[in-house]
Amino acid sequence: MSTKQDDEIAQERLVDLAAEFYDQFASGEVPHMDIPTRTKSNIVFDEESKVWVYGDRTSTRSANSVRGARKLLKAAYAIEFLVNQLEADRSSTLRELYYLSESWDNEEAQFSSQDESNQLIEDLEIVSGVTREDFHMRPEESGATLMGPLELREQTRRGEREIHCQKDVGEGGYQIPNNPDTIDFLDHDIDFVLCVETGGMRDRLVENGFDEEYNCLVVHLKGQPARATRRITKRLHDELDLPVVVFTDGDPWSYRIYGSVAYGSIKSAHLSEYLATPEARFVGIQPEDIVEYDLPTDPLADSDVNALESELEDPRFETDYWTEQIELQLDIEKKAEQQALASRGLDFVTDTYLPERLSTMGVL
Amino acid sequence: MSTKQDDEIAQERLVDLAAEFYDQFASGEVPHMDIPTRTKSNIVFDEESKVWVYGDRTSTRSANSVRGARKLLKAAYAIEFLVNQLEADRSSTLRELYYLSESWDNEEAQFSSQDESNQLIEDLEIVSGVTREDFHMRPEESGATLMGPLELREQTRRGEREIHCQKDVGEGGYQIPNNPDTIDFLDHDIDFVLCVETGGMRDRLVENGFDEEYNCLVVHLKGQPARATRRITKRLHDELDLPVVVFTDGDPWSYRIYGSVAYGSIKSAHLSEYLATPEARFVGIQPEDIVEYDLPTDPLADSDVNALESELEDPRFETDYWTEQIELQLDIEKKAEQQALASRGLDFVTDTYLPERLSTMGVL
Numbered sequence: 001m002s003t004k005q006d007d008e009i010a011q012e013r014l015v016d017l018a019a020e021f022y023d024q025f026a027s028g029e030v031p032h033m034d035i036p037t038r039t040k041s042n043i044v045f046d047e048e049s050k051v052w053v054y055g056d057r058t059s060t061r062s063a064n065s066v067r068g069a070r071k072l073l074k075a076a077y078a079i080e081f082l083v084n085q086l087e088a089d090r091s092s093t094l095r096e097l098y099y100l101s102e103s104w105d106n107e108e109a110q111f112s113s114q115d116e117s118n119q120l121i122e123d124l125e126i127v128s129g130v131t132r133e134d135f136h137m138r139p140e141e142s143g144a145t146l147m148g149p150l151e152l153r154e155q156t157r158r159g160e161r162e163i164h165c166q167k168d169v170g171e172g173g174y175q176i177p178n179n180p181d182t183i184d185f186l187d188h189d190i191d192f193v194l195c196v197e198t199g200g201m202r203d204r205l206v207e208n209g210f211d212e213e214y215n216c217l218v219v220h221l222k223g224q225p226a227r228a229t230r231r232i233t234k235r236l237h238d239e240l241d242l243p244v245v246v247f248t249d250g251d252p253w254s255y256r257i258y259g260s261v262a263y264g265s266i267k268s269a270h271l272s273e274y275l276a277t278p279e280a281r282f283v284g285i286q287p288e289d290i291v292e293y294d295l296p297t298d299p300l301a302d303s304d305v306n307a308l309e310s311e312l313e314d315p316r317f318e319t320d321y322w323t324e325q326i327e328l329q330l331d332i333e334k335k336a337e338q339q340a341l342a343s344r345g346l347d348f349v350t351d352t353y354l355p356e357r358l359s360t361m362g363v364l
Numbered sequence: 365m366s367t368k369q370d371d372e373i374a375q376e377r378l379v380d381l382a383a384e385f386y387d388q389f390a391s392g393e394v395p396h397m398d399i400p401t402r403t404k405s406n407i408v409f410d411e412e413s414k415v416w417v418y419g420d421r422t423s424t425r426s427a428n429s430v431r432g433a434r435k436l437l438k439a440a441y442a443i444e445f446l447v448n449q450l451e452a453d454r455s456s457t458l459r460e461l462y463y464l465s466e467s468w469d470n471e472e473a474q475f476s477s478q479d480e481s482n483q484l485i486e487d488l489e490i491v492s493g494v495t496r497e498d499f500h501m502r503p504e505e506s507g508a509t510l511m512g513p514l515e516l517r518e519q520t521r522r523g524e525r526e527i528h529c530q531k532d533v534g535e536g537g538y539q540i541p542n543n544p545d546t547i548d549f550l551d552h553d554i555d556f557v558l559c560v561e562t563g564g565m566r567d568r569l570v571e572n573g574f575d576e577e578y579n580c581l582v583v584h585l586k587g588q589p590a591r592a593t594r595r596i597t598k599r600l601h602d603e604l605d606l607p608v609v610v611f612t613d614g615d616p617w618s619y620r621i622y623g624s625v626a627y628g629s630i631k632s633a634h635l636s637e638y639l640a641t642p643e644a645r646f647v648g649i650q651p652e653d654i655v656e657y658d659l660p661t662d663p664l665a666d667s668d669v670n671a672l673e674s675e676l677e678d679p680r681f682e683t684d685y686w687t688e689q690i691e692l693q694l695d696i697e698k699k700a701e702q703q704a705l706a707s708r709g710l711d712f713v714t715d716t717y718l719p720e721r722l723s724t725m726g727v728l
Contacts, residue, residue, distance in 0.1 A: 093564035172539030
């Protein structure tokens with residue numbers, strides 16, 4: 001639930017979009033919508049916000065073909081649905097929108113696949129500058145959990161809830177809601193935010209009391225993190241001025257998980273300023289650690305090698321640090337999971353690995 | 365965290381297992397371990413507990429070959445690790461156990477893959493009659509969430525937490541811990557337990573206040589449910605004497621989700637009495653509903669047809685109800701998702717579908 005004011009802004013922007021089609025008609029133009037091209041070659045680094053955003057290249061959805069006209073018709077119906085949803089203070093999922101379109105009176109406006117409705121919502125986000133969350137569109141997958149010395153207030157449909165993310169939760173932690181902008185941070189004793197890829201490692205840190213000993217907030221990423229998880233991580237960094245470190249497996253897919261926290265994704269570069277935490281740093285498992293800590297490894301598969309090579313060419317990974325690490329990994333031809341640290345004992349990660357790495361990084 | 369007493373029983377049983385190897389040596393026998401054969405053909409319905417359990421056929425792990433002897437060696441090392449873990453009141457994940465074996469002094473005892481260590485733990489569960497949770501082995505994947513009029517007390521490593529699953533949680537609900545036997549039910553106002561497959565539908569029910577209006581506890585299954593989710597569902601049924609209904613998509617994979625709640629799985633039939641809720645009933649989406657409510661559908665894929673045919677031959681689905689529904693589905697050649705109900709409007713599921721179905725079933 002966002003504030004009443006957010007809802008009004010979202011409604012306004014949506015209505016403006018529809019109004020634009022009218023204006024185009026009125027002035028004799030073929031109605032159209034310009035959208036930034038969403039490819040790797042069209043993302044640029046914005047020096048001010050320090051995130052990757054779309055460049056100048058655009059694609060046009062125009063009513064000059066039947067296919068294009070149908071797209072704009074669907075956009076108009078979706079806009080009407082979203083405005084009504086905001087008006088009624090309701091929300092819905094992307095999948096519900098797809099099915100709901102079957103009830104629309106104009107068959108041409110109905111979506112033929114969920115890909116189509118998903119893409120339209122992304123288009124509307126980009127063009128309106130309003131996030132999906134502010135349209136009250138919920139994701140299918142909810143965010144993950146928090147555990148650490150943080151007291152927050154969540155605005156729910158059932159009233160306010162004040163929750164301390166150590167004292168008022170079970171071992172499972174605090175479940176991040178779909179829209180974390182309903183949360184206010186009340187008080188905290190956090191020194192840094194530690195985002196963790198796997199559930200097994202998250203549980204290890206909690207069992208070993210790492211959050212208590214080091215005053216850290218453990219954020220479970222649950223693999224590729226949901227938008228809600230990335231959003232709350234960014235807010236913790238920006239609003240509470242906290243360092244953020246990301247702890248994942250040591251393989252190219254996990255570097256992408258780090259990348260999605262730090263840089264955002266190509267598909268949603270329009271949201272980078274809302275979701276990305278460019279100051280987030282990678283704590284490991286680094287390829288260097290595989291050598292230094294002599295971790296149990298698996299050989300790189302062909303798909304791993306391809307992914308690493310593609311990362312070498314990705315502008316978001318074009319730093320000395322990443323070039324060095326990725327080249328080292330291609331050289332040693334090995335990868336390691338974060339739980340491989342258990343080969344040195346169950347406490348090695350909390351007694352040795354993380355304290356050493358975090359000291360080197362200047363976080364501790 | 366289980367009770368001190370549970371820990372002692374688990375330790376005792378594990379030590380007994382190891383002692384058996386010694387006794388076999390002493391009496392001149394080749395050491396061995398007999399384990400029920402875990403296939404579809406070796407599960408039988410236990411009339412008393414009303415769950416499917418293993419039949420009489422057994423497989424033998426024997427030291428009469430190098431391979432077999434190595435298996436027993438690994439079992440002995442794993443038993444020692446588990447006994448020490450219980451002694452120290454620690455816990456670990458299956459993946460940690462696999463990596464940890466690299467630190468064992470005898471290289472022959474180290475696991476060569478995680479499949480091997482996973483299977484050994486299952487073997488030990490079966491032979492000792494102690495669950496993995498009581499060995500303090502955590503799963504990788506945590507359970508899902510609860511939302512509804514339930515007040516519980518969770519025993520955590522940091523002390524007791526009393527939590528009301530509506531009043532003390534955010535919109536995300538209460539996160540089920542890895543071992544739900546750390547929970548005591550204190551008080552409740554629940555009329556029935558509603559297990560829901562998808563996050564989108566779980567959020568719909570919560571947004572529409574279905575748990576408040578119908579005094580129901582919404583359990584999110586999150587696809588194929590984790591052991592923790594199945595365990596707490598069973599405990600809610602057994603200890604609070606509550607009806608349990610399962611709400612999934614209308615396709616063969618979702619019937620398996622229902623099956624894992626109600627009947628347990630073939631691979632873990634030794635846990636049926638601990639995890640399965642045979643009285644759980646299927647609320648839908650039934651193939652019948654696809655016809656009756658004229659839902660948007662997808663055609664059955666070949667893999668769907670194969671899965672349905674395999675279910676027809678599965679003893680756990682050999683009831684009039686399931687035979688009828690599965691044959692109907694093979695006939696209409698269609699499947700539908702639970703969110704397809706949104707084609708009739710966002711409130712259709714809570715205003716019409718569930719109340720109608722639950723009345724028919726006698727739950728409301």
